[in-house]
Structures are given as C-alpha cells and as structure tokens.
Amino acid sequence: MKCFILLISVFAIACTSKNEIGSKENPIQFALVPGQDAVVLLENGKILEKWISEQTGLHVKVQVPVNFIAVVEALGSKRVDVAVLNTFGYILAHDKYQAEAYLIGVNKDRSEYWGQIITKDPKIKSIQDLQGKKFAFVDPASTSGYVLPAKLLKDEKVKPGEIIFAGKHDSVVTMVYQGRVDAGAVYYAPPEDGVPQDARKLVLSQYPDVFEKVRTLKMTESIPSDPVVFRKDLPNEVRTKVITALKSFSSTPEGARALKELYLLTGFKDCTDKTYDPVRKVLLDLGKEAQDFVK
Template sequence: MVKHLLALLSVGGGLLLAGCHLKKEALGSAENPIKFHLVPSVDAKVLSDNSKILKDYLEKNTPYKFQITIPQSFVAVVESFGTQRADVAAINTYGYYMAHKAYGVEARLTVIRYGLATYQSEFLARSDSKIKTLKDLHGKKMAFVDPASMSGYLLPLKTLHDKKIEPKATVFAMNHDAVVTMIYQGQVDAGAAYYSPPQDGQIEDARRLVKLQYPDVEQKVKIIELSEPIPNDPIVFRKDIPEEMKEKISDTLLQFVATPEGKKAMDLMLGATNLKKSTDADYDTVREMLKTMVPEKK
C-alpha cells in the first residue's frame, strides 16, 4: 500500500515539475492578456461600462489582448504589481508613490484635466452650515475618500496639519462622490475631495459626480478652501514590461483620448480630458511632500 502511494506521489511530482517547465504564453496574448487596472475612484458601473470601450479600442489598435479590472482599493492595485497581477494601471498619485518605491513601477503618462497637469483638493461643507473657513473645521466630523487618496485625504490632511486644525472624527467614504453625498445629506459636517476649475460655466469638481442625483448640489454644498497643487494622477507600467510594449500602449492611449468617444470615456472614468507623456521625475515634488506626511520607517 505504501509502495503504491509512493509511486503515485512520484508520478504526481513528475507531472508537477513538467508543468512548471511549460512555456508561459507571451504577455499580450489571449492566454496571457495585459492586465490593466483602474482605481475605484468613481461609481463601479461607470468604470465598468467605459472600461469596455477602452478595452475594445486598445485591442483594435494594438497587437495585444487586454484584461481590464477594477480592484477594491488603491492599495490593492499597488499590491498587484508586486505579484505581477498588474501590468498597467491608472492609479492615484500616492498609489504611484508606493508602487514605484516598492516595485519600481514607472509613470509614462499623466492625466490632463481641462488643460492642467496639476490638481488641488477642495474642502466642502453644506451652504447652510456655520462653517465658513478652514478654522471652522476644528473639532468637526469630516469625510475623506480613502487613506491612500492624495486629493481625497493626504493632500487635505497636510493642509489641516499645516494650519493646526484637528477634526473631531473622520470617516472614509471610499470614493469622491460618496464624500459629496455624505455632506449633502448631513451625515458629516464637512469633507475633502478633488477639485477641478469650472468650464464653460459648469462645475467640474467632485460635486459634478452627483448632479444627476442631486441637481441642487451646487447650491447645497459649497467650497470652503483649496489646497496647494500637485501633479495629476499617472498611468503607470510594470518596470519589466518590454519598452516597445510600453510605448505602443502609451501612444494608443493618447490616440484614444483624442477621439470623441475616448475623451468622454476617460472623463467619466478618470476625470481626464487629455493625457501627456511623463516620467518619474515629474513626481519628485510629491515625494518631498510625503516625507513630512509619511515618515520613512527606520
């Protein structure tokens, strides 16, 4: 009986070793598609619907196959690079800081929003509240986006720290539209989300995300103050992807956002009206800022 068991284990082990030596399919093939991750910054259905448009365009205009996924958090995207479950990602600025530091992930494109390659955070409160300035946020309950969100947490947190303002309590809404909704509904006293300047008389900051649900959001939720500007979110690549592949995908994304359908899809997914080529050096100012916010572990 023992001999039979050993024989079976020997055969199984041989098959396992043989499987380990099977050649992995080339990246970009149907069997091993390029794994493109989108951060969950807006409603999941909006991301899902528009990611299909992006996937179709990429596959029609490159020789590669793609798998576009929406992980649960910014941190999940970063971790995916460490286990080679992500090849490309549209990621938030802080997520890029972590992914580059840990895994050498490379920024190749930066989001442009209405002509600007930088962005700011906005502090919001209900228009009928007594909150008029940042000082009034001291001791109040605030909503933020995500602990890894630059515009929805780290950047406004730095502003509060610099001005020695301490909220009484904080909650994480996990996306920008949820922050605005919590303020609108009076669940919190104030909150922070991304800011983009108005265009053609229409708001383009985080409040626009809930205008269909709350048409009077501009009247009910006001901007208290803005933070300092930092570089917009990047689109990043796993460091060991072939250079030719990085260039082809980057160029195709630039072509995509130049089309009417692509511009609309990128705006809905990333709040992006355009893209520009970039490098890691463009994010040095972010690293300098984060040194004071996220001290190095010794």
Template sequence: MMKKMIAVLSLLCATGLAGCHFRKEVLGSAENPIKFHLVPSVDAKVLADNSKILKEYLEKNTPYKFQITIPQSFVAVVESFGTERADVAAINTYGYYMAHKAYGVEARLTVIRYGLATYQSQFLARSDSKIKTLKDLQGKKMAFVDPASMSGYLLPLKTLNDKKITLKQTVFAMNHDAVVTMIYQGQVDAGATYYSPPQDGHIEDARRLVKTQYPDVEQKVKIIELSEPIPNDPIVFRKDLPEEMKEKISDALLQFVATPEGKKSMDLMLGATNLKKSTDADYDTVREMLRTMVPEKK
C-alpha cells in the first residue's frame, strides 16, 4: 500500500498536481539569496558583526538578497564554488588560485590597503628574544596562519625556502591575531602574518588585531623582516553568475567601502581601506609563483 501511495504522489508531482514545487527560486531572491563567503582570517565575532553591516548595505543598494557566511577554512570556501554553494567570496590569494584553477572563479575586485594594491608578509618574534634576522629562525618553532594563507604561510614559506632555512616545528594558528598572540605569550619562537605599513604613527599590521588584549604588543613583538610584495587578496565571483549581477555587486561594494561605516567594516574584516576593479590577468605573476611552489599532480 505504501509503495502505491508513493507512486501516485510521484505521478501527481510530475504532472504539476498535489502542490509539488521543484522550480528553483531566482538567484538573489529571499528564497535563494546570493551566497557571499568571508574567509576566517580574523576573529569570528568581528567578521560576524561587520558582515551584518555589509549585508544590510548590499540589500539596500542592489535588487538582491544576500546570505553572508564564514566557513571554517579557506578550502571550504573553494569547495563551495564547486557545488554552487558560493556565488561571491572575499578570499585569500591562494584560495582564489585554487578556485580559479578548478572552477573558473573570476577575480573582479582587489583589496587596497592604505593606497597599496600589493602586500607583504612579515616575520615576527618577541623583542626580548635572540632572533634578529631570518637566519636566526633556523631550527626554531614557528607559527603560521593556515596552509592556504598566502600572507600567513605560502609567501613566508617561499622566503624561508629561498634562504634555505629549515624550521624545527610548524604550528598553524588558523588566523592572524592568534599567531601574534602565540608569539606574545612565548608559545612559539616566531610567526608570520600579513604586513601593512604604519599610518599616522599607528601600526596597521597584524599586531594591531590584539592591541585591545595586549596594549604593549607593539613593544613586546617586533618585525624581523618582510617578504617580497604580491597583489592583494581579491573579491571573486562564480564564473556563470550573470554579468549584470557581477557588475551590480561590484559597484555596490565599491560604494560601500567609500562610506565611513563601510570603510571601517571592510578594514576590520579584510584589512581593506578601499577596493579597485581587477581581472584574472592581474594575478598571473602569483599563479606562476604558486606553480613553482605547488607542482602540478601527474
């Protein structure tokens, strides 16, 4: 009897009866919002609080509804593009590299930090340690952000490899402020995070993220050296997203960061003081560098 009921219900659904609805709602509607991902590069509460401000602005200044989420890792964001669970993402450079390679994800905007479209990694250590140069990191315990973080792992790793420096132990703290905290507390000998130059006499690198907890962090944790510069992180879009949608969202993000509240929120979430339009071609040099560091699998 149960099998017959299921068969009848299936037939009714197929013929449009019995109130069965399988039509996918229009993307950007309340039922099917645009899925915007933020990578977990800073404190989760900071991201969550400021993502609400971003969501409200985007919904007020575009015809679309949004769902802004913070997956557990960079890789989770990349994988979401493969299953259409992500439409837009503010992602790190290596995550973009993987998503573009696997799913054709497109860079449309690049983060600007205090007038610069490029960034560097910084190597940090406690000011009272004997570590003065990168050579002093030989055989030491070092904290990085995440295996998929460009500024927090891959770029500093390239610097260490180029100088033939071998570490005793590697620890992944999963975000930049945690790396600084581990150094401050003496849990590791050194660490690597993003670097931004000081502004108006105030530090803007990753150490600023923990100044509330540790007001003396600038004195207790020092910069040893910087890496070479590369293009800043992009904001990327799913390849088959309608072009009109990409343009409207990009324009709204540019308008958002131009407002005082938007600039503050983007700075807290992404370390961004502005955005600029960009293309995949702007990241060709990064792709070439990563190909040498992450060989193609045969």
C-alpha cells in the first residue's frame, strides 16, 4: 500500500513538472505583434526566443499571430503568455482580460512614437485634399496605422472616400507607392543620421526610391511606445525572469540588431498601466472605447 501511495506521489510530481509553465511540454508562449513581414518577425523572434531561454532556463516559443486582435484574444484565453503588443491593442487586452504592461520599448532614450499620413500624389498638398480620396489604414486595432490618424482626420473635419484596411504597415506603404490608394496611415519614427526610419523603410529593398516617391503629408500627436504585456495570472517568478531577460536583450550585438529589426527599438524599460493613459485620452477624444474598434 505504501509503495502504491509513493508511486502515485511520484507520478503526480512528474506531471506537475511537465505541465509547469516554462517546461518543455508547456513553453512560455511569446507573441510578436504582426506589424510587418512575418518572416522578418520570426527570424529575429528566434533570436529573442533563444536569449530568453538561455537567461531564464525556461522554454519559450515565439509566435506571430495573424493580427492585433488575435494577440489580444490569445492573451485572454491563455494561448499567449507574453506579447509585444501595440499600444491600442494593450488597452483592449487590459480592459477585456486584465493583461498588464510591465515594460515599454525604448528607442535611443525615447519612449514615444507617432503615426503619419503618407502620399505619392503631388496634387495632395494638405490634409483637406484627402476629402473623398481612397485611403488605406493598417488595421482597426493599430494605434499609429488607424487610431491616431483617424483622430487627426476627425480633428481636421476630413472624410476620405473608399477606405481599405491593408493589415500591415509595409502593405500600406506599397499600396501608396503603387498608386492603388491616394494616401495611407503608417507609423513614424525619427530619422537616424539623416536616414528615415519610418514605415517606408520596410519596403526599401523592393522599392529603392520609396523615400523620394512617397512623402509624409502630416504627422499625428505622439503616444507611448509599444509595451511588453503579460497575461493575467502568469506566475510572478516567471514574469520577473522574462522581464530581466528582455531588459538585457540588447546588450549583445546580435540582440541589439534583432530588436531594431523587430520594432526599431534599442531596449526596454519599466512601465505601468498608467503609462498608457494618454492613449485612453485619444479614444475619449474620438468618443470611442477600445472595444468599439473591433466590433
């Protein structure tokens, strides 16, 4: 009888160990918000995956869900444990599923970014010229590729004509470059050494003259950079280990290069949910709640 009880105990311990978050059988699911080419995200995500595993001793699996909302819903259903998420997506994940931001992206001491409206048409000289024009946004849950530009257009009392959601920033740039739309909305990042770093850079290899052909019509107001978000109920010990690993990711040349390729970031620093109150104000100014954009 004692042997039987002992065997049951050992079996229970073994099962608990196998199912423990961070084990080989139950790795930490780390999602990268799909703002650009999935191949680029996955290639550099593997470098991030390896770094976190080496630094924490935990098994990690990086994934790139199909869109922003898929990341939010996966955080709610515990199919994703950690995610680099766009700011608007975070507001939705926090309000709907109590996900929490603990880190914010940093780019050379800046923890903010902008949206911008871009065009190729020389006849479009101001925001007012977009009235009734064909316009491309990224995704209804994209902060720089929808929410901020939508507020800008509303403030300017401009209503585009046909609206297209292209899904990714590089897709919007491509549509504008090819003349398939009159203008579009994408993220903006300040130039480095005189070289533009905004969303047009994503298609530079396909269209070397994109910076000459496609120009910034107007920038939006700034908002806090993208956060690293943790699902509700993730064990504190696991969260702390992942946070520490992420803070040191850019300490190596390979990590620094991967982080820049992923999200034009140079590192991460601590933040809280209150850091993202300015995004909530933008939604308030639009007369919307986060959920309204995904109905």
